[in-house]
Amino acid sequence: xxxxxxxxxxxxxxxxxxxxxxxxxxxxxxxxxxxxxxxxxxxxxxxxxxxxxxxxxxxxxxxxxxxxxxxxxxxxxxxxxxxxxxxxxxxxxxxxxxxxxxxxxxxxxxxxxxxxxxxxxxxxxxxxxxxxxxxxxxxxxxxxxxxxxxxxxxxxxxxxxxxxxxxxxxxxxxxxxxxxxxxxxxxxxxxxxxxxxxxxxxxxxxxxxxxxxxxxxxxxxxxxxxxxxxxxxxxxxxxxxxxxxxxxxxxxxxxxxxxxxxxxxxxxxxxxxxxxxxxxxxxxxxxxxxxxxxxxxxxxxxxxxxxxxxxxxxxxxxxxxxxxxxxxxxxxxxxxxxxxxxxxxxxxxxxxxxxxxxxxxxxxxxxxxxxxxxxxxxxxxxxxxxxxxxx
Amino acid sequence: xxxxxxxxxxxxxxxxxxxxxxxxxxxxxxxxxxxxxxxxxxxxxxxxxxxxxxxxxxxxxxxxxxxxxxxxxxxxxxxxxxxxxxxxxxxxxxxxxxxxxxxxxxxxxxxxxxxxxxxxxxxxxxxxxxxxxxxxxxxxxxxxxxxxxxxxxxxxxxxxxxxxxxxxxxxxxxxxxxxxxxxxxxxxxxxxxxxxxxxxxxxxxxxxxxxxxxxxxxxxxxxxxxxxxxxxxxxxxxxxxxxxxxxxxxxxxxxxxxxxxxxxxxxxxxxxxxxxxxxxxxxxxxxxxxxxxxxxxxxxxxxxxxxxxxxxxxxxxxxxxxxxxxxxxxxxxxxxxxxxxxxxxxxxxxxxx
Numbered sequence: 001x002x003x004x005x006x007x008x009x010x011x012x013x014x015x016x017x018x019x020x021x022x023x024x025x026x027x028x029x030x031x032x033x034x035x036x037x038x039x040x041x042x043x044x045x046x047x048x049x050x051x052x053x054x055x056x057x058x059x060x061x062x063x064x065x066x067x068x069x070x071x072x073x074x075x076x077x078x079x080x081x082x083x084x085x086x087x088x089x090x091x092x093x094x095x096x097x098x099x100x101x102x103x104x105x106x107x108x109x110x111x112x113x114x115x116x117x118x119x120x121x122x123x124x125x126x127x128x129x130x131x132x133x134x135x136x137x138x139x140x141x142x143x144x145x146x147x148x149x150x151x152x153x154x155x156x157x158x159x160x161x162x163x164x165x166x167x168x169x170x171x172x173x174x175x176x177x178x179x180x181x182x183x184x185x186x187x188x189x190x191x192x193x194x195x196x197x198x199x200x201x202x203x204x205x206x207x208x209x210x211x212x213x214x215x216x217x218x219x220x221x222x223x224x225x226x227x228x229x230x231x232x233x234x235x236x237x238x239x240x241x242x243x244x245x246x247x248x249x250x251x252x253x254x255x256x257x258x259x260x261x262x263x264x265x266x267x268x269x270x271x272x273x274x275x276x277x278x279x280x281x282x283x284x285x286x287x288x289x290x291x292x293x294x295x296x297x298x299x300x301x302x303x304x305x306x307x308x309x310x311x312x313x314x315x316x317x318x319x320x321x322x323x324x325x326x327x328x329x330x331x332x333x334x335x336x337x338x339x340x341x342x343x344x345x346x347x348x349x350x351x352x353x354x355x356x357x358x359x360x361x362x363x364x365x366x367x368x369x370x371x372x373x374x375x376x377x378x379x380x381x382x383x384x385x386x387x388x389x390x391x
Numbered sequence: 392x393x394x395x396x397x398x399x400x401x402x403x404x405x406x407x408x409x410x411x412x413x414x415x416x417x418x419x420x421x422x423x424x425x426x427x428x429x430x431x432x433x434x435x436x437x438x439x440x441x442x443x444x445x446x447x448x449x450x451x452x453x454x455x456x457x458x459x460x461x462x463x464x465x466x467x468x469x470x471x472x473x474x475x476x477x478x479x480x481x482x483x484x485x486x487x488x489x490x491x492x493x494x495x496x497x498x499x500x501x502x503x504x505x506x507x508x509x510x511x512x513x514x515x516x517x518x519x520x521x522x523x524x525x526x527x528x529x530x531x532x533x534x535x536x537x538x539x540x541x542x543x544x545x546x547x548x549x550x551x552x553x554x555x556x557x558x559x560x561x562x563x564x565x566x567x568x569x570x571x572x573x574x575x576x577x578x579x580x581x582x583x584x585x586x587x588x589x590x591x592x593x594x595x596x597x598x599x600x601x602x603x604x605x606x607x608x609x610x611x612x613x614x615x616x617x618x619x620x621x622x623x624x625x626x627x628x629x630x631x632x633x634x635x636x637x638x639x640x641x642x643x644x645x646x647x648x649x650x651x652x653x654x655x656x657x658x659x660x661x662x663x664x665x666x667x668x669x670x671x672x673x674x675x676x677x678x679x680x681x682x683x684x685x686x687x688x689x690x691x692x693x694x695x696x697x698x699x700x701x702x703x704x705x706x707x708x709x710x711x712x713x714x715x716x717x718x719x720x721x722x723x724x725x726x727x728x729x730x731x732x733x734x735x736x737x738x739x740x741x742x743x744x
Contacts, residue, residue, distance in 0.1 A: 312454070312455075312456070312457070313498070313502060315454075316413070316452075316454050316502065317502060319452060320413070320452070335418040335455055335457050335459075336455070336457060382501060382502045382503050383502070385501035385502070386497075386498045386501035386502050387501075388501070389494075389497035389498050389500070389501045390461075390494065390497070390498060
């Protein structure tokens with residue numbers, strides 16, 4: 001049975017060059033923080049990787065703080081900036097986010113609300129999947145001095161819509177409010193420049209662009225401090241402690257370099273496959289509805305609602321045909337939850353529960369779409385029969 | 392796959408028999424910690440993890456199906472309303488009838504599967520009338536009683552690969568197959584009742600309105616804190632200080648929900664020779680047209696009592712006349728009729744004489 005991977009927004013196949021870089025570096029002995037020759041040699045590679053990534057992100061090398069994951073970088077941004085800003089001025093306890101952030105933003109923000117008396121303002125999003133700028137503007141105007149930070153996802157991980165980060169930074173600038181963005185999905189797929197966007201902080205992650213799992217980075221403006229989450233050796237700018245993960249960092253830089261070098265070519269390829277997938281679905285399932293179907297979007301994400309189905313049935317049936325896709329998120333016991341992203345966009349719980357995300361990557365090919373075409377009708381028929389059985 | 396040893400071995404055996412098998416763990420609560428946390432049960436994160444690891448080991452895909460709405464509506468709410476009407480329900484039977492071999496089976500069939508395999512200890516045998524249900528070979532584990540709520544069509548889609556083996560052998564087999572759940576203890580409690588405190592769980596949901604405990608003449612002997620926390624035949628925990636004239640212990644004879652009264656009396660008064668059941672289900676063959684000889688079982692691991700049984704009211708009700716009296720039968724429990732080892736059918740006990 002053929003296997004088709006349409007879940008590149010979850011994680012990507014590791015790039016061969018990056019994997020080799022990982023293995024080569026992992027063989028080298030030495031803690032990069034050590035002062036002897038072993039340490040210096042590893043350190044050199046880490047710093048070269050940092051400079052490489054800085055060049056690709058559009059920031060200074062000193063602005064790159066490596067972390068153990070994108071989630072950690074997001075937590076560091078949210079909690080670190082909140083704590084720092086509030087310690088400077090007790091009034092600053094408001095955090096503004098969009099209503100459809102990734103859980104790695106939503107959860108720390110709501111944790112701060114519960115545990116640390118933060119006030120959360122969730123800016124609504126439109127049915128097309130874009131942040132309501134009027135709402136954001138008035139929130140900034142009304143609450144300016146009380147706002148500790150603003151964090152808005154750059155490209156949404158479930159529907160792929162790209163948020164106007166530069167405009168948000170503009171609005172925040174008058175009140176000198178720091179803006180963070182989660183660029184985990186956008187970095188390497190669309191042009192992203194930290195300095196041009198005028199950001200305070202930004203999160204990126206290796207495994208969404210062909211790098212290894214277990215390494216991310218918070219890009220944090222030079223000269224500003226945030227309160228650390230992890231205290232220890234202070235290895236990363238005294239903001240993030242823990243032995244520097246040289247092999248992963250070197251592989252991250254290698255994967256990022258490949259992704260950016262091939263970005264335009266990949267984007268064209270991925271977008272054409274996405275459009276082909278969309279046409280196939282339209283032809284085979286005429287009543288399918290495409291969520292977040294207009295405006296600026298990532299090339300590789302297609303979020304589709306199949307009326308009169310349940311997405312967990314669809315996932316099972318596609319899986320049994322060897323096709324991997326995603327239903328949004330599940331709780332810790334694995335029970336599927338309706339996507340908060342789609343709910344925020346105004347879909348009903350039932351509509352959200354009948355939606356699936358297909359995310360395409362550079363390694364997909366036209367034959368994947370052809371194979372998908374041979375399976376989809378059977379999958380939809382069975383999912384609809386299963387849906388009727390529960391009605 | 393509950394995360395226990397039985398369903399794990401059942402899945403392994405089904406796979407080995409050449410079937411295309413997927414593992415399904417049922418999420419029976421939207422919030423897995425709602426009904427039960429920390430302890431063993433159907434609803435914990437640890438159990439879904441154990442089930443997943445068993446599926447990995449067996450080499451089958453694994454999914455979690457959210458049946459929490461169906462479970463709440465058909466099992467939990469029914470459990471509460473039965474208690475509120477003075478009956479003593481058995482939620483495991485209800486779950487088999489409405490969830491495992493209804494919602495799950497229907498969904499599986501719609502997706503192209505032939506049936507549902509479970510780790511129940513029971514046997515199905517092909518006959519010219521389709522599959523029929525029989526007791527398992529291990530009398531200590533036989534679960535045909537809790538499956539007797541399955542109708543003919545449900546039994547056709549049910550597969551019980553463990554019925555020919557003892558529990559002890561199944562544990563050995565699980566260990567030999569490298570299943571880490573081999574030594575996991577059996578679950579006994581009601582899966583959605585935290586800590587097994589049935590009375591406390593009911594009290595939180597049904598309140599604890601005090602009412603009289605009376606004898607058969609109607610004389611008040613004491614007070615109770617919620618009639619539904621009593622079960623017919625119960626002897627302990629009645630809290631009555633007035634001794635009986637004969638010095639014999641008292642038993643719960645009846646629960647009268649309308650007047651919120653618990654009636655107690657002597658053991659003799661619990662004697663029952665005729666049981667009437669409603670909502671009769673016939674497990675395979677048609678309902679009997681005449682009086683037949685057989686056995687009736689009224690508890691999950693109770694004895695099978697020789698009886699004569701017949702159906703009434705267009706086969707929707709069932710009556711069993713016992714050769715010898717039994718004592719203390721709670722309404723709401725299931726009466727299951729056997730023809731030797733074959734399960735004939737079942738009904739919910741509605742009245743006793």
